[in-house]
Every structure is written in structure tokens, then in C-alpha cells.
Amino acid sequence: MRVNFTVNGRAEAVDDVWEGESLLYVLRERVGLPGSKNACEQGECGSCTVYLDGTPVCSCLVAAGQVEGRTVRTVEGLATEDGLDPVQEAFVECGAVQCGFCTPGLIVQAHDLIDRVPDPSDAEIREALAGNLCRCTGYEKILDAVRLAASRKAVSS
Amino acid sequence: MTTPLRAPREIAAPGNGGVGDSPLRPDGTLKVRGEFAYSSDLWIEGMLWGATLRSPHPRARIVSMDIGLALAMNGVHAVLTHDDVPGRKHYGLDLTWDQPVLAIGEVRHQGEPIALVAADHPEIARRALKAIAIEWEVLEPLTDARRAAFDPTYPQVQERPNPARYQPVRFGDVESVRDRAEVVVTGTYEVGIQDQAFLGPESGLAVPREDGGLDLYVATQWMHNDLKQIGPCLGLTDEQIHMTLSGVGGAFGGREDLSMQIHAGMLALRTGRPIKIVYNREESFFGHVHRHPAEMRYEYGATRDGRILYADVEILLDGGAYTSATLNVVGNAASLGVGPYAIPNVKIDTYGVYTNNPPCGAMRGFGAVQACFAYESMMDKLGAACGIDPVTIRQINAASQGTPLATGQIIWAPLPMAEMLEQARRLPMPAPLDASDIRNLPGGASQTTHGEGVRRGVGYGVGLKNICFSEGYDDYSTARVRLEVIGGVATALVHTAAAEVGQGLVTVEAQIARTELGIEHVVIHPADNGVDSAGSSSASRQTYMTGGAVKTACEAVRQELFARVPGGHTDLSLVGGKIVSESMGVLAAIEDVLGEDAIEETRRFHHHPTTGMDKRTGQGDTHAQLGLCVHRAVVDVDVELGLVKVVELAAVQDVGKIINRLSLEGQIHGGTAQGLGLAVMEEIVVRDGKVRNPSFTDYLIPTILDMPPMRLEILENADPRAPYGLRGAGEPPTLSSTPAVVAAIRDATGLDLTRVPVRPEHLTE
Numbered sequence: 001m002r003v004n005f006t007v008n009g010r011a012e013a014v015d016d017v018w019e020g021e022s023l024l025y026v027l028r029e030r031v032g033l034p035g036s037k038n039a040c041e042q043g044e045c046g047s048c049t050v051y052l053d054g055t056p057v058c059s060c061l062v063a064a065g066q067v068e069g070r071t072v073r074t075v076e077g078l079a080t081e082d083g084l085d086p087v088q089e090a091f092v093e094c095g096a097v098q099c100g101f102c103t104p105g106l107i108v109q110a111h112d113l114i115d116r117v118p119d120p121s122d123a124e125i126r127e128a129l130a131g132n133l134c135r136c137t138g139y140e141k142i143l144d145a146v147r148l149a150a151s152r153k154a155v156s157s
Numbered sequence: 158m159t160t161p162l163r164a165p166r167e168i169a170a171p172g173n174g175g176v177g178d179s180p181l182r183p184d185g186t187l188k189v190r191g192e193f194a195y196s197s198d199l200w201i202e203g204m205l206w207g208a209t210l211r212s213p214h215p216r217a218r219i220v221s222m223d224i225g226l227a228l229a230m231n232g233v234h235a236v237l238t239h240d241d242v243p244g245r246k247h248y249g250l251d252l253t254w255d256q257p258v259l260a261i262g263e264v265r266h267q268g269e270p271i272a273l274v275a276a277d278h279p280e281i282a283r284r285a286l287k288a289i290a291i292e293w294e295v296l297e298p299l300t301d302a303r304r305a306a307f308d309p310t311y312p313q314v315q316e317r318p319n320p321a322r323y324q325p326v327r328f329g330d331v332e333s334v335r336d337r338a339e340v341v342v343t344g345t346y347e348v349g350i351q352d353q354a355f356l357g358p359e360s361g362l363a364v365p366r367e368d369g370g371l372d373l374y375v376a377t378q379w380m381h382n383d384l385k386q387i388g389p390c391l392g393l394t395d396e397q398i399h400m401t402l403s404g405v406g407g408a409f410g411g412r413e414d415l416s417m418q419i420h421a422g423m424l425a426l427r428t429g430r431p432i433k434i435v436y437n438r439e440e441s442f443f444g445h446v447h448r449h450p451a452e453m454r455y456e457y458g459a460t461r462d463g464r465i466l467y468a469d470v471e472i473l474l475d476g477g478a479y480t481s482a483t484l485n486v487v488g489n490a491a492s493l494g495v496g497p498y499a500i501p502n503v504k505i506d507t508y509g510v511y512t513n514n515p516p517c518g519a520m521r522g523f524g525a526v527q528a529c530f531a532y533e534s535m536m537d538k539l540g541a542a543c544g545i546d547p548v549t550i551r552q553i554n555a556a557s558q559g560t561p562l563a564t565g566q567i568i569w570a571p572l573p574m575a576e577m578l579e580q581a582r583r584l585p586m587p588a589p590l591d592a593s594d595i596r597n598l599p600g601g602a603s604q605t606t607h608g609e610g611v612r613r614g615v616g617y618g619v620g621l622k623n624i625c626f627s628e629g630y631d632d633y634s635t636a637r638v639r640l641e642v643i644g645g646v647a648t649a650l651v652h653t654a655a656a657e658v659g660q661g662l663v664t665v666e667a668q669i670a671r672t673e674l675g676i677e678h679v680v681i682h683p684a685d686n687g688v689d690s691a692g693s694s695s696a697s698r699q700t701y702m703t704g705g706a707v708k709t710a711c712e713a714v715r716q717e718l719f720a721r722v723p724g725g726h727t728d729l730s731l732v733g734g735k736i737v738s739e740s741m742g743v744l745a746a747i748e749d750v751l752g753e754d755a756i757e758e759t760r761r762f763h764h765h766p767t768t769g770m771d772k773r774t775g776q777g778d779t780h781a782q783l784g785l786c787v788h789r790a791v792v793d794v795d796v797e798l799g800l801v802k803v804v805e806l807a808a809v810q811d812v813g814k815i816i817n818r819l820s821l822e823g824q825i826h827g828g829t830a831q832g833l834g835l836a837v838m839e840e841i842v843v844r845d846g847k848v849r850n851p852s853f854t855d856y857l858i859p860t861i862l863d864m865p866p867m868r869l870e871i872l873e874n875a876d877p878r879a880p881y882g883l884r885g886a887g888e889p890p891t892l893s894s895t896p897a898v899v900a901a902i903r904d905a906t907g908l909d910l911t912r913v914p915v916r917p918e919h920l921t922e
Contacts, residue, residue, distance in 0.1 A: 018278065018280055020280060021280075028198070029200070032162075032200075033191070034163065034191070034195075034197075034198035034200075035190070035191020035192065036191070037195070037197075037356070037357070037406070038197055038358065038435065038437075039356040039357065039358065039406070039438070040356075040437075040438040040852070040853045041437050041438060042438060042852060042853065042854065044438075044852070044853035044854055045356060045853055047356055074191065075189075075190070075191035076190065076191045076192070078190075079190055084186065084189065084190070088186075088189035088190065089189075091185075091189050092181050092182065092185035092186060092188075092189055093181060094819075095179075095181075095182075095819040095820065095822065095823050097182060097185050097188050097189060098407075098659035098660065098661065098823055098827065099355070099356070099357065099405060099406050099407040099408075099658060099659025100184070100185075100188030100189075100193055100404075100406070100659065101195065101355075101356040101357040101406030101407060102356050103188050103189055104189075104191045107189060123594070123596050125861075126596075126861045126862050127596070127602075127862070129861045130860050130861055130862045131860075132860075132861070133356065133853065133858060133860060134356075134861075135353075135354055135355055135356050135407050135409070135827070135830075135831075135858060136407055136659050136823070136827045137823055137826055137827050137830075138823075138826030138827045138828075138829055138830035138859075138864050138867060139826075139830070139859075139860075139861040139864045140822075140826045140864070140866070140867055141819075141822070141823055141826065142861065143861070
């Protein structure tokens with residue numbers, strides 16, 4: 001089948017999609033956006049998190065056909081010509097990235113949190129990121145990064 | 158066919174952070190942008206998808222196999238079995254060659270690879286696997302590790318007999334002091350099977366070359382050891398395989414053994430097309446070895462004032478069907494079986510056995526992790542029996558510089574364990590439970606009470622880990638450093654085969670090059686086999702070993718550069734891009750001396766030599782370095798519901814020298830988290846040789862809600878033998894956090910708790 005959708009501001013018409021493919025597979029293997037990660041492909045780890053019409057979803061749980069006519073924003077679509085998004089910047093600066101496989105999903109999820117809750121408490125950060133597994137960091141520096149990104153966004157807005 | 162899209166590439170590491178600074182990861186920006194090329198991200202025109210048929214049975218004979226239907230399917234390009242293995246039909250991590258590339262007539266564990274498919278689409282490949290018809294003779298699996306070790310009538314699992322390794326340790330004379338003990342404590346402890354659960358699944362790309370060779374892009378921990386196995390199995394020489402490390406999504410020991418490397422190579426050679434293989438999570442649980450489960454029997458005799466007179470220990474490790482790292486896991490468990498305690502009389506018997514349970518091998522802290530849970534539990538038990546608090550009982554028996562380990566090896570570097578325990582004890586305590594917010598309670602938002610049954614507990618754990626390879630292994634790393642002027646600026650290109658698995662090795666390599674060469678611009682070459690072996694990214698050894706190799710190669714480059722400075726100076730150094738004479742000041746810019754030339758030096762670095770363990774006594778100078786970590790855990794336990802919340806985990810670790818504080822803290826945090834997972838969450842549940850929970854739905858690793866704040870105290874007591882005095886740091890915290898958490902739960906509940914992970918039912922009995 002053909003699937004038409006917008007990803008990171010670009011219109012895509014993807015042909016020969018098998019009905020069983022996930023949005024994650026289409027992004028990674030058919031439109032050249034492997035930033036969203038394939039850690040569990042069963043909705044447990046959050047590493048494939050993308051925005052679908054502005055809402056964070058596990059792209060591994062979205063059937064390709066479900067995105068017909070809709071808008072997707074992936075980790076590759078967060079940085080602008082001016083540089084990294086503050087969340088991306090904070091993850092690098094705080095040491096929140098080790099192997100980095102969980103990072104794209106965490107960044108999208110944290111990006112959404114800070115949009116909704118400009119000054120999140122630690123409890124709110126933990127709750128928002130509870131669906132994103134990280135095996136390397138023990139999460140301490142991820143908390144640091146989200147706090148830093150939130151404070152910078154508060155200053156700049 | 159040449160380079161795949163999104164292939165690993167050189168990473169520029171600009172900036173000015175040398176040794177001791179905390180420059181940011183040079184690959185960090187690529188990773189946060191989603192542009193870092195992990196092994197599952199690779200793509201090349203014309204590639205096919207490989208897939209693996211695995212055994213549903215832990216022990217069975219293959220009566221017949223029919224691949225005809227699968228081969229006839231549209232979109233299927235090849236179906237291969239053991240008949241198609243071009244070279245040696247077995248491989249093995251420590252060159253034991255006991256693991257079939259594809260099953261030959263029988264299977265010895267659930268998930269053992271049987272056949273391979275190459276197809277146009279992963280779904281076609283999956284359907285083709287289902288179309289392979291196998292007639293089985295299912296046999297009763299051999300799952301009793303104790304019988305495997307001690308019952309000579311128990312059937313053999315594979316050609317190598319049980320036990321895979323038996324290692325005794327005899328220090329002093331236990332029998333001579335046994336009746337002098339005023340206090341005797343005993344315990345039997347169990348550790349369940351833990352999984353590395355790295356997030357990046359086993360994956361990679363094999364690209365056939367026109368000259369008959371192969372380009373392999375994979376995620377591994379030690380490519381040269383992979384190659385020693387891949388080449389013979391594929392019937393290719395080392396020169397015919399070019400291996401490039403692709404982005405590694407975590408490792409933790411689980412990528413020491415081969416997974417898809419030979420399989421992708423076979424399919425690529427057969428089809429003449431590039432082959433991509435990516436495991437899904439369920440397959441990943443079968444695609445790598447796990448942490449050995451252990452059963453450990455301990456008896457300590459002591460004086461009434463808490464001095465241990467003897468330790469009598471038996472450690473039984475179940476390695477599953479194939480050898481993998483079992484021989485070294487036994488060595489670690491045996492040599493560190495009583496940990497960092499000065500015990501005058503020690504008897505340790507350690508066994509590693511073959512069974513039809515899931516294959517086990519390397520995972521962060523291997524061998525030492527299992528023993529640490531037991532010996533730390535014993536320290537608490539002894540303290541309780543003597544009426545001595547947990548910190549003091551450990552201090553009374555603490556080893557230190559100059560005292561011998563159970564192997565007789567004298568601890569040659571500072572080991573201020575008693576002081577570290579004191580430091581841990583004196584750290585401020587976290588605030589008392591605030592039950593007004595349900596999220597603070599054990600169970601969090603799922604809590605069904607108001608915390609009436611919640612009790613707080615505090616516990617301590619100490620772990621001692623050997624760093625680098627032990628037991629006389631010829632352990633080395635290699636680095637090539639090239640200094641040249643690029644765009645008018647002196648730049649060092651650092652080339653090693655060492656695996657960056659997330660730990661931050663690329664950051665440290667650049668720091669060392671900057672410090673040794675007095676420059677800012679460093680470029681990290683992709684890790685490949687165009688340079689000699691770096692050894693494995695395991696045993697907490699890469700900062701020491703590859704860091705040491707980069708340092709040594711830089712020193713050679715520096716000497717060559719100095720030789721080009723006219724005047725025969727003997728007091729030169731490199732500072733801020735300049736060649737500086739101590740007596741005459743700045744002589745020249747590096748760029749002016751180098752001109753159009755490049756200076757390139759390749760050096761091999763060894764650590765201090767070690768010896769083997771004596772076969773009968775286990776005695777020997779077996780370890781190259783020791784790392785120590787002390788944990789204090791504070792927990793809240795709901796004793797009515799059996800729920801645990803770890804409130805805080807504080808660590809005191811001696812790292813010799815902080816090379817990069819930011820990365821180091823990440824290692825201690827992450828290691829601590831995996832220890833917490835083993836304490837209260839993580840276990841591969843096995844029944845009759847079959848894994849019951851191969852998914853992240855049922856195999857739980859700590860989330861951000863499970864992890865507490867972690868307070869760190871980092872000490873720098875240099876190891877005089879190591880580069881910059883540093884100590885490997887990644888593993889020790891994984892040892893000590895598990896017993897600390899369990900001790901805290903015991904403190905809260907008064908329960909004995911002899912098995913990890915501790916489950917709710919253990920707390921409500």
C-alpha cells in the first residue's frame with residue numbers, strides 16, 4: 001500500500017508498504033530516519049517515541065496505515081538551523097548520553113514534558129519519563145538534563 | 158557495492174579537555190540528533206534481511222529437517238543449515254570451539270540457532286522460518302547444576318565433560334582452626350539469572366566484496382576475538398574480513414560472544430548480496446549469554462569479638478550448554494570468593510558446569526558479583542551473631558594495602574576500605590518518608606495503602622573486582638596515533654580497535670591525546686581491524702589498557718617530534734600547541750616543526766603481568782588491578798504488601814585518578830542501577846530449561862521511578878602501576894549495590910533473604 005504523511009515538515013508518499021509494518025519500520029527503513037530506535041518493538045522501552053500529531057507515541061505500536069494524512073515529528077526534527085533544541089543540548093552537557101540508544105526517545109518525551117509543564121518537579125519528571133528505559137545511566141544525569149533544559153527554556157521564553 | 162549509507166565515520170573531538178577535565182562526549186551531538194550510526198541503522202542498496210530459526214526445546218534431537226517449502230517461497234534467496242557452514246562448524250568465546258554455528262543433529266538449549274534465511278523483507282524471512290519443517294525427538298533437559306557438578310552418573314550435556322572448570326582455593330589451614338571458632342555462621346545463597354538487557358539489539362550488516370572477502374559492520378566488544386572465530390568458520394583469512402565497529406547500544410558483557418556475525422557472513426557469501434540482521438527483543442534474550450546463576454554455601458568461624466578465623470565456601474555456577482566465559486567466571490568467583498577481607502584460613506571450591514539451562518557468560522562484574530552477594534550477606538550475619546554493627550564488623554576484617562587475598566596475592570596498592578566504610582556511614586541520611594505523597598511510598602502510584610506497613614532499613618555492601626584480564630592472560634591494547642597539520646592546525650588522529658560501547662572511551666582517548674601532545678584537535682578514527690587488537694571492552698579495562706596504549710603511542714609521537722627540533726634539547730615539552738624548552742621557553746609551534754609531514758606511531762600496551770591460579774591451591778598473583786566500591790542503601794519496605802522502594806544509594810569508590818568526572822559518575826550510577834536491578838527486580842525465570850519471560854514486559858529493569866538519588870564520594874588513591882594511577886571503575890559498583898540493598902531490606906524486615914532478586918513473596922511469608 002501507499003502511505004502519505006508528513007514527517008519533520010516534509011511530505012512523504014511511501015510505496016510498497018506491507019500492512020503489518022509499524023510506523024517505526026517505515027521511518028527507519030523506508031524514509032531514511034533511523035533516529036527513532038528499535039530497542040524492544042513492543043511498547044515497553046520508549047526508545048522509538050515520536051510525536052504523532054503533537055502527541056508522543058511509541059512508533060513501534062503505530063501501524064503504518066494509521067499515519068495516513070497525519071503529521072509525525074521525530075528526534076531528527078527537533079534541532080533547527082540555529083542548532084540543537086535545549087533538551088538535546090542539555091542531554092549532551094549533563095552526561096545524560098552514554099550508549100545513546102534510549103536517548104532519542106527520552107529527548108522527545110522530555111521535550112513534550114517541558115512543553116506541557118515548564119517547571120517540572122522531580123516527581124513530575126520521573127512520572128513523565130517512567131516509560132523510557134535506560135540501561136546505562138541510572139537516570140541521575142537524565143534528571144539533571146531535564147532540569148537544566150527546563151530552566152533554560154524558562155529563561156528564554 | 159561499497160560503503161553503506163550511515164556507516165560509522167570519523168568523529169572530531171575539538172575542545173580543550175585533557176586528563177582530569179570533563180569534556181563532553183565527541184559523539185554526543187550525533188546521538189542526541191538521532192544521527193549516530195548504530196549497528197541496526199545500517200542500510201545499503203540491494204541488501205537482504207537475514208533471520209534465524211531457533212530451537213523451541215532445551216534438549217532435543219533433530220530427526221529430520223525439510224527446508225524445501227521455505228526455499229521455494231517468493232522473495233526468499235537462501236536457506237542455510239550446518240551443511241552450509243563453509244569452514245569450522247563450531248566457534249567459542251575463549252576458543253573452546255564447542256558451540257555449533259548452526260545445530261548439528263541436536264540442540265542443547267532453547268533458542269539455539271538451527272537454520273538461516275535471507276529474504277527481501279523481514280516478514281518474508283519470518284514466514285520462511287515458519288515454513289522449515291523439523292521432526293523432533295524431544296529429550297528431558299539436564300537442568301540440575303548440582304548433579305552436573307557432583308553426580309558422575311548424570312548424563313553429559315556436550316562433548317566437554319562436567320565440570321567445565323573446578324577451581325579450589327586453599328589459603329592457611331581451615332581444619333586447624335575450625336574448633337577454635339567461638340562463633341560459627343552458615344548461609345546458603347542464590348543468585349538468579351540476570352540479563353544484560355542492553356537496549357540496542359544484536360544487529361549488523363555483512364557486505365560481500367568482489368575479491369571474495371567480506372566487510373562486516375557489527376556491534377561487538379572485542380572485534381579481534383570475533384575475527385578469530387568468524388574467519389575459520391567462514392573459511393576466510395583475517396585479511397579477507399574487514400570489520401568496522403558500528404554504533405553499540407550498550408554491551409555489559411553480552412556482546413563478548415558472537416551473535417549474528419557468522420550467520421550474516423554465511424548468507425552474504427552465499428547470496429552475493431549485503432545481509433542485514435536485526436534481532437527483536439525476544440530473540441535478543443536468546444541471542445546472547447546471561448549472568449551465571451549461582452548457588453553458594455558459606456561457613457565462617459570467628460572469635461567472639463568478630464575476627465574471622467576461617468571461611469569454608471562452595472560456589473556453584475551454571476553456565477548452560479556451552480563454555481562461553483565460564484572458565485573465567487569460575488576464576489573470578491574463586492579468587493574473590495571472600496572479597497576484600499583478610500581471612501587467615503580459606504577454603505573455596507568453585508565449580509562451573511554445563512546444563513541445558515540458558516547459556517551464561519560475561520556480564521558486568523562476572524563471578525565477583527555472585528560471590529559478593531554471598532560474602533556480604535555473611536558479614537551481616539556474622540556481625541549480628543557477634544553483636545557488632547555492619548560497618549564495624551567489616552572494618553575489623555577489612556583487607557588493606559599489604560594484606561593478602563585468598564589467593565595469597567599481596568594487595569600492592571592503597572585499599573582504604575575501613576576509611577571508605579566510615580565515610581559511607583557518616584554521609585547524611587535522606588529525609589524520613591513523607592507519606593503525604595503516595596508516589597513516595599513503595600509501589601508508588603500503584604500503592605493501595607497509606608503506608609501503615611512501611612518500615613525503613615539501612616544496609617551496607619562492599620565489592621572488590623579484578624580490573625583487566627587475570628590469570629596470566631597476555632592482555633594488551635594497541636593504539637595508532639598520527640600527528641599532522643590539517644587546515645593549519647596540529648591534529649591527532651587516534652586509531653584503535655577498541656569498542657566504544659557507551660562508556661565514554663572515545664572521550665577519554667581524546668583527553669589523553671590532548672594532554673600528551675599539548676594540542677586541542679583530536680579526531681577519533683572508526684574502530685576497525687586496520688589496527689591490531691585492543692582487547693575487550695570488559696573487565697573495566699579500556700581506560701587502563703587502551704588509554705595506556707594511546708598514552709604510549711602519543712609519547713612515541715612526541716619523541717619523534719622532539720627529534721626534529723634542531724639543537725639537541727633535552728628539556729622539551731608540548732604546551733598549548735607549542736614546543737617549549739624548560740630553559741629557553743617557546744621554541745616553535747608544532748605546525749612549524751611538522752610542516753607537511755605526519756608522524757605516525759603504533760604502540761602496544763601491556764599491564765603488569767599476572768600468573769595463573771595453582772590448580773590445587775588457587776594461589777598466585779592472578780590479578781592486575783583491584784577496584785573497590787562501598788555502598789550504603791536506604792530502603793522503605795511495605796511489609797504487608799511486600800513492596801520495596803530504594804530511597805537512596807550512596808557510593809564511596811576509589812578510582813585512583815579521575816580521568817573524566819562526568820563519565821565516571823555515569824559509570825558508577827549505571828553500575829549501581831544494574832546492581833539494584835539484580836537485588837529486587839531482574840531475573841530470567843527458567844522452568845525445565847525454558848525461559849518464561851523473554852520480553853521487557855516480564856523481565857523488568859529499573860525505570861526512572863525505581864532508581865533513587867545516588868550520592869557519590871570518589872577517592873583518588875593512585876595505583877602506582879597504572880597509567881595516571883587510574884583504576885577501572887565500571888564494575889565495582891555493580892558488585893556492592895546488590896548486597897547493600899538486600900541488607901537494607903533485611904534491616905527493615907528482620908527476614909533472612911538468601912536469594913536475589915528479592916521478590917514480594919519473599920517479604921510477606
